[in-house]
Amino acid sequence: MNSKIEHKPVLLNEVLKYVLPPNPETFADVTLGLAGHTKAVLEKYPALKAAVGIDKDGEILKYSEERCSDPRLKRFKAAASDILSVMNKAGLSGFDGILADLGVSSYQLNAPQRGFSFMNSGLLDMRMDQEFGATAADLVNNLDEQELAKIFFEYGEEKFSRKIAKLIVEKRAVKPIETTEELAQIAMDSIPAKEKNRMKIHPATKIFQALRIKVNGELDELSAFLPAALEALNPGGRLTVISFHSLEDRIVKQFFNRMKQGCVCPPKFPICTCGKKPVIEVLTSKAIFAEDSEIEENPRARSARLRSCRKLPEGPVS
Numbered sequence: 001m002n003s004k005i006e007h008k009p010v011l012l013n014e015v016l017k018y019v020l021p022p023n024p025e026t027f028a029d030v031t032l033g034l035a036g037h038t039k040a041v042l043e044k045y046p047a048l049k050a051a052v053g054i055d056k057d058g059e060i061l062k063y064s065e066e067r068c069s070d071p072r073l074k075r076f077k078a079a080a081s082d083i084l085s086v087m088n089k090a091g092l093s094g095f096d097g098i099l100a101d102l103g104v105s106s107y108q109l110n111a112p113q114r115g116f117s118f119m120n121s122g123l124l125d126m127r128m129d130q131e132f133g134a135t136a137a138d139l140v141n142n143l144d145e146q147e148l149a150k151i152f153f154e155y156g157e158e159k160f161s162r163k164i165a166k167l168i169v170e171k172r173a174v175k176p177i178e179t180t181e182e183l184a185q186i187a188m189d190s191i192p193a194k195e196k197n198r199m200k201i202h203p204a205t206k207i208f209q210a211l212r213i214k215v216n217g218e219l220d221e222l223s224a225f226l227p228a229a230l231e232a233l234n235p236g237g238r239l240t241v242i243s244f245h246s247l248e249d250r251i252v253k254q255f256f257n258r259m260k261q262g263c264v265c266p267p268k269f270p271i272c273t274c275g276k277k278p279v280i281e282v283l284t285s286k287a288i289f290a291e292d293s294e295i296e297e298n299p300r301a302r303s304a305r306l307r308s309c310r311k312l313p314e315g316p317v318s
Helices: 012-018 036-044 058-067 080-089 106-110 136-142 145-156 161-172 180-190 193-198 205-216 218-232 246-260 292-297 299-303
Strands: 026-029 050-055 073-077 095-101 233-243 280-282 305-311
Touching: 012 036, 012 233, 012 305, 026 036, 026 080, 036 050, 036 095, 050 058, 050 080, 058 073, 058 106, 080 095, 080 218, 095 218, 136 145, 136 161, 136 205, 145 161, 145 205, 161 180, 180 205, 205 218, 218 233, 218 246, 233 246, 246 280, 246 305, 292 299
Parallel strands: 026 050, 026 095, 050 073, 095 233
Antiparallel strands: 233 305, 280 305
16 A cells, blocks of 8 residues: 555544543444544553454555554454454453444545546446455446436435436447446536536536445445444443435434434323333434534545444343
């Protein structure tokens, strides 16, 4: 890896504020990436006994060693939702803090061969785990027009999803669509000029997001991770999640709201018969966004939003 790749962890001050309770002993970063957040956590908490770094991307796990060589940090190639099995492998009984930064890492975005960004011409891959699963090119060249349009609309909230899907099918009939550059150009050509002039983002942004989510099963993975994370937390431990678009944030928000809810008996019941108690206390009343000064230094922080909660002493996770 080019060690000069600039890596600025987003919302770092906010992460350090919320991610751990007082006097923590254990911490997990389930999307380790280049270890920017974890390095800062380890520096802030010299008495922290153990940290676990999890990432599906084996390549980036190796590169993270250049950024953070702290002996307290153990790395594991796994999905975030595998946190309980990783916890057992690490010989730990629970975590005082768990962090999930759901964005694509700087390295992945800047590596043309990974195919995550239309800013660099490379093969359409987009897999977090390069040893498993279909690539973005496989989807683009094999799914039918309706399936592609559905992916672009549901996972990218792209209003020109049908136009883009239609042009993809026309273009691939001539030759397979293999590169990020080709796909980005199709998106450009599909959107009316008047609309493009009004857009604040690149016309390919939403379809690249949609394909990445589909390729990696990101929303299903997030839904599986959240309850597993709560189970892995020690009482009083904290779960902090940074998301980058409304689909992810909605899942986190709804999960937090469900877990903080107590009695669900009808209002007319004189006493509680359901026995349901809150599992968490939400620490962030609403999503926290980056300050203008951070966005100016790190444009990637523009869409980042953070939510955090604390696990209460009792209560099943469901």
